[in-house]
Amino acid sequence: xxxxxxEDDPKTVSFLRKGFSENGFxxxxxxxxxxxxxxxxxxxxxxxxxxxxxxxKDGQAVLRDLRAAGVQTPVLFLTARDGIADKVDGxxxxxxxxxxxxxxxxxxxxxxxxxxxxGAARPPDVIRIADLEIDLIRHKAARGGELLDLTPKEFLLLxxxxxxxxxxxxxxxxxxxxxxxxxxxxxxxxxxxxxxLRAKADDPFPAKLxxxxxxxxxxxxxxx
Numbered sequence: 001x002x003x004x005x006x007e008d009d010p011k012t013v014s015f016l017r018k019g020f021s022e023n024g025f026x027x028x029x030x031x032x033x034x035x036x037x038x039x040x041x042x043x044x045x046x047x048x049x050x051x052x053x054x055x056x057k058d059g060q061a062v063l064r065d066l067r068a069a070g071v072q073t074p075v076l077f078l079t080a081r082d083g084i085a086d087k088v089d090g091x092x093x094x095x096x097x098x099x100x101x102x103x104x105x106x107x108x109x110x111x112x113x114x115x116x117x118x119g120a121a122r123p124p125d126v127i128r129i130a131d132l133e134i135d136l137i138r139h140k141a142a143r144g145g146e147l148l149d150l151t152p153k154e155f156l157l158l159x160x161x162x163x164x165x166x167x168x169x170x171x172x173x174x175x176x177x178x179x180x181x182x183x184x185x186x187x188x189x190x191x192x193x194x195x196x197l198r199a200k201a202d203d204p205f206p207a208k209l210x211x212x213x214x215x216x217x218x219x220x221x222x223x224x
Contacts, residue, residue, distance in 0.1 A: 001116060004045040005029040006036030006062065007078065008054050016049070019105045020112075033057025037065055041166040045073050047116055049108075052079035052090070060093055067094040069165050070127045074115045078103070127162040130222050132201065132209060134162045143201055153178060154197045161210065161220035170217040194218055 003020055007013050008031045017027045028045075030036040033054040040048050040062070052059035063075055074096040079086065087098050096115045099108055127134045131144045139155055141148045150158065156178045160169070171190045179189075194210065202210050211219050 001046045002026045002028070002044060003112070004036070004040055004048045004073075006031075006033065006040070006048065006054065006059070007051045008032060009051075015105070016108075019109065023109060025112075031055075033059060033062045037062045040066055040073060041069060041071055043071070043073070043164055043167045047112060048073055048075045049112070050075050050077055050095075052077055052081060052086075060090065063090075063093045063095060070129065070162065071165070074118075076108075076111060076115055078108075127159075127165075129162060129165055129220065130207060130209060131205070132162070134159055141201070143205055148200050150197070150200060153193060154200070157193055157197055158201060158220075161218070164220075166219065166221045168213045168216050168219045174217065 003025050013029050020027045030039050034056040050059045076097045077090045077095045078099055080101045090098050097111050125136055134141045160177050174190050198210050202208050209220050
């Protein structure tokens, strides 16, 4: 299991990293909210342990931005704020648990394992990114209120981008998820389908959401 620890106190980071590592977790850490948000949005974590009072961007703002971007990685808040209103605010923002400092590591570990046993939060039925709306249940997508006429493969491609907003997806990863196969590296099937998707979902609109990362792949995100 891979955890992201966002905590600005070096002693706490060292203590938690050691404790989690000894219990079989892989741990990455960031010491401010802005970097924590960027790392969390890139994906690849099973759970985020997030301090509330952080430099550059507080934990509540980090969680708010993550959920708005469609990132559903479970989050456990750590905080010195022990008021009922603080706990309610954190949980209503989408936190999966809330632990007040100071705490015993054994309790934190138990809570982390409990959240992980629940599994990842249920993904939303509808993902919204800027003026793009993707209904994963009805297999419909709209931009600026206009329904997009997508083929099944184009919809799967757009849904994959949306589920992993802000994450650069390689062509190999895209083929595995959309076509469920590995294509020969010389084929341009991914580029062709991305071009067709852009023609319908991006080109008619002033703000572009699908971006090419040269030598790596593609990413869907709001820029500028």
